[in-house]
Amino acid sequence: MSHRSFSVFRKIFSEFSKLPLRGVAIKQQTAYTHKSELLASLQQVKTFHTTPIVAKDKITINLIDRKGEKHTTSANIDDTILDVVLDNELNFESFGVCEGTVSCSTCHVIFEDGVYSLLEEPLMDEMDMLDLACGLTETSRLGCQVYLTKEMDNCTVTLPREITDARDV
Amino acid sequence: STDPQICIVGSGPAGFGVAQSILKHHPTAKVDMFEQSPVPYGLIRRGVSPDHQDVKNCIHGYERTAVLPGFSFYGNIEVGSALSLVELQAAYHAVVLCTGAQEERKLGIPRENLRNIFTSLQFVGWYNGDTNHQDVNVDVGGRTAVIVGHGNVALDCARMLLKPTHMFKNTDISSEAYNKLMKSEIKKVYLIGRRGPLQMACTRKELAEITDLEGVVTQVDTNVFTPAVNQAINNKDLKRRKQHRLVKYLMKVANVENKYISKEFEIKYLRSPHSITTNDDVTIAGINFNINKLEGDNVYEPLVTSSGELEHISCDLLISCIGYTNKLFDPNIPYKGGKMVHDNGRIKPAQSPGLYASGWCRDGPLGVLADTSNSSTQTSTSVLNDIDDLITNKPSCRGYKDILPTLEEKNIDVITWHRWQTIDEHEVNEGRKVGKVREKLLSEESMIEVSK
Ligand SMILES: Cc1cc2nc3c(=O)[nH]c(=O)nc-3n(C[C@H](O)[C@H](O)[C@H](O)COP(=O)(O)OP(=O)(O)OC[C@H]3O[C@@H](n4cnc5c(N)ncnc54)[C@H](O)[C@@H]3O)c2cc1C
Ligand code: FES
Numbered sequence: 001m002s003h004r005s006f007s008v009f010r011k012i013f014s015e016f017s018k019l020p021l022r023g024v025a026i027k028q029q030t031a032y033t034h035k036s037e038l039l040a041s042l043q044q045v046k047t048f049h050t051t052p053i054v055a056k057d058k059i060t061i062n063l064i065d066r067k068g069e070k071h072t073t074s075a076n077i078d079d080t081i082l083d084v085v086l087d088n089e090l091n092f093e094s095f096g097v098c099e100g101t102v103s104c105s106t107c108h109v110i111f112e113d114g115v116y117s118l119l120e121e122p123l124m125d126e127m128d129m130l131d132l133a134c135g136l137t138e139t140s141r142l143g144c145q146v147y148l149t150k151e152m153d154n155c156t157v158t159l160p161r162e163i164t165d166a167r168d169v
Numbered sequence: 170s171t172d173p174q175i176c177i178v179g180s181g182p183a184g185f186g187v188a189q190s191i192l193k194h195h196p197t198a199k200v201d202m203f204e205q206s207p208v209p210y211g212l213i214r215r216g217v218s219p220d221h222q223d224v225k226n227c228i229h230g231y232e233r234t235a236v237l238p239g240f241s242f243y244g245n246i247e248v249g250s251a252l253s254l255v256e257l258q259a260a261y262h263a264v265v266l267c268t269g270a271q272e273e274r275k276l277g278i279p280r281e282n283l284r285n286i287f288t289s290l291q292f293v294g295w296y297n298g299d300t301n302h303q304d305v306n307v308d309v310g311g312r313t314a315v316i317v318g319h320g321n322v323a324l325d326c327a328r329m330l331l332k333p334t335h336m337f338k339n340t341d342i343s344s345e346a347y348n349k350l351m352k353s354e355i356k357k358v359y360l361i362g363r364r365g366p367l368q369m370a371c372t373r374k375e376l377a378e379i380t381d382l383e384g385v386v387t388q389v390d391t392n393v394f395t396p397a398v399n400q401a402i403n404n405k406d407l408k409r410r411k412q413h414r415l416v417k418y419l420m421k422v423a424n425v426e427n428k429y430i431s432k433e434f435e436i437k438y439l440r441s442p443h444s445i446t447t448n449d450d451v452t453i454a455g456i457n458f459n460i461n462k463l464e465g466d467n468v469y470e471p472l473v474t475s476s477g478e479l480e481h482i483s484c485d486l487l488i489s490c491i492g493y494t495n496k497l498f499d500p501n502i503p504y505k506g507g508k509m510v511h512d513n514g515r516i517k518p519a520q521s522p523g524l525y526a527s528g529w530c531r532d533g534p535l536g537v538l539a540d541t542s543n544s545s546t547q548t549s550t551s552v553l554n555d556i557d558d559l560i561t562n563k564p565s566c567r568g569y570k571d572i573l574p575t576l577e578e579k580n581i582d583v584i585t586w587h588r589w590q591t592i593d594e595h596e597v598n599e600g601r602k603v604g605k606v607r608e609k610l611l612s613e614e615s616m617i618e619v620s621k
Pocket of ligand 1: 103104176179180181182183184199203204205210211212213215216217218221241246247249267268269270271293322325446480527528529530535537538539540542
């Protein structure tokens with residue numbers, strides 16, 4: 001199975017299987033006086049993950065946030081950049097707003113030339129969302145669509161700086 | 170020292186974006202959000218199409234912000250009537266306007282008030298269960314609809330009429346709209362714009378959501394693909410990438426033979442609305458368009474001139490999707506070209522320090538969620554940079570405590586986040602009964618009632 005078809009399979013798998021996804025942590029709750037209080041507390045711990053739980057090999061990646069600050073973290077091969085951001089609770093400003101469903105372009109990241117050329121070509125839905133990404137560059141990709149590979153060890157991925165550049169709806 | 174008291178007006182993506190970053194960087198800040206509607210989320214609830222549920226995932230992030238200890242939501246409070254901006258500025262160190270740009274734009278042509286003519290604000294509001302637009306009486310019993318506009322909202326409206334209605338069954342579309350659209354007789358939808366293909370504001374993705382529909386044939390007069398256009402789209406230019414991909418795609422899907430045709434989608438260019446026609450002085454019979462020409466050397470920003478000729482297109486339904494305008498929120502706020510004059514989100518003139526704006530109310534009704542997020546990051550950075558000075562200058566601000574007397578005096582039934590959660594639960598439960606993600610309540614009264 002090619003890497004891409006594996007990732008597509010995995011997406012389908014995680015969408016339809018009722019297995020809990022990694023990152024979904026439901027804390028043991030104490031007595032709640034109201035249903036919505038419980039709901040609220042669940043919402044606080046609810047996170048999501050685009051790939052299922054499998055033990056994976058690790059690489060190191062450097063992420064540069066919107067303010068230019070560098071975060072070096074270890075990351076699982078076959079995870080997406082979005083997964084890395086979520087798992088490490090990097091809490092980047094408005095990042096991954098549509099939760100990896102290729103509907104927002106807020107997970108836009110910029111790769112180094114060398115690494116960019118190693119990546120598989122973006123699919124049509126990623127191309128469409130990239131059209132709307134703010135501050136698009138020649139080496140831009142969507143963080144929720146790029147899966148980490150061994151070759152990407154020690155690479156640096158940069159979030160676009162804060163900018164405003166609104167276009168017609 | 171005093172904790173910052175920050176007030177956000179409006180609970181759309183801009184408002185939640187600002188709240189999110191302020192609370193992230195300043196965990197002891199007190200952020201109060203005022204919303205005119207009893208329910209939050211602005212256009213995410215009332216604008217984004219029911220078949221774009223993934224876009225609405227952003228709500229999960231807003232929910233996580235809303236339950237942070239520093240955050241409070243106060244719905245059913247219209248700033249400008251229930252509370253004045255002056256009152257808010259006295260009570261809070263910083264006031265951030267995130268009120269969107271939801272004034273409708275009409276075509277401004279004769280007989281626009283006839284039956285079955287709507288603005289996108291009305292039509293979208295109708296199918297999305299916007300409490301302000303439930304009285305519109307959309308008649309889909311005719312055969313032909315004309316949509317004026319070439320933006321994504323125009324395509325949302327066209328898709329609503331072209332896509333098999335049962336495909337909306339499980340969404341949060343209003344049931345009233347769903348039932349009516351199930352009986353739709355519309356077989357032909359025109360999408361008509363003033364300029365050429367390179368000026369279309371929509372995205373390839375939105376267009377493909379229609380052209381990919383089974384049984385829908387896409388018609389385009391290929392004369393619009395002039396040699397200049399053909400040349401332009403092959404230039405590599407990241408800033409024009411969106412337009413180039415769109416036009417290339419259009420060329421591919423235009424007039425493709427289709428064995429089984431159930432509906433027609435015709436995209437027309439170079440047409441400006443001139444006047445509505447009618448046979449009985451009550452209902453629309455069609456619309457006259459001025460035929461335009463594009464001139465000048467700039468293929469992207471051509472000069473539009475009228476050829477003086479008219480074309481009549483018969484139709485039974487007309488929806489104008491020519492954008493929205495900014496409501497002049499306060500006479501003291503300076504505007505230029507439909508946008509607020511600002512410095513990184515700070516509203517000038519500086520005689521009122523502590524006033525900020527973000528999102529569509531600041532930048533005009535342009536762009537998607539990503540643009541609005543950007544705007545919010547910028548504005549919240551300014552608020553955070555200024556906050557210490559603002560506290561020093563206005564040490565006596567007590568936030569909500571200061572305005573509570575006004576709200577009590579005016580007898581305003583404030584919808585807290587807790588009460589919204591009750592409404593939310595109710596809507597989700599009602600939806601579940603009929604296999605929908607949500608069944609929206611269609612009046613403010615029913616929302617308030619349910620939340621009690
Ligand atoms: C029909 C339509 C479809 C769209 N579809 C998409 C899409 O698929 N994907 C995408 O990325 N983007 C889409 N957008 C764009 C997106 O909705 C906007 O980028 C975004 O909603 C702008 O956010 P905002 O917070 O500035 O304004 P809004 O979302 O309009 O929020 C403003 C809020 O302020 C409140 N308010 C206004 N005045 C007052 C007052 N005086 N007092 C108190 N509260 C007040 C309003 O009730 C509202 O809740 C769409 C837009 C439209 C119109
Ligand atoms: S998270 Fe929205 S497109 Fe990637």
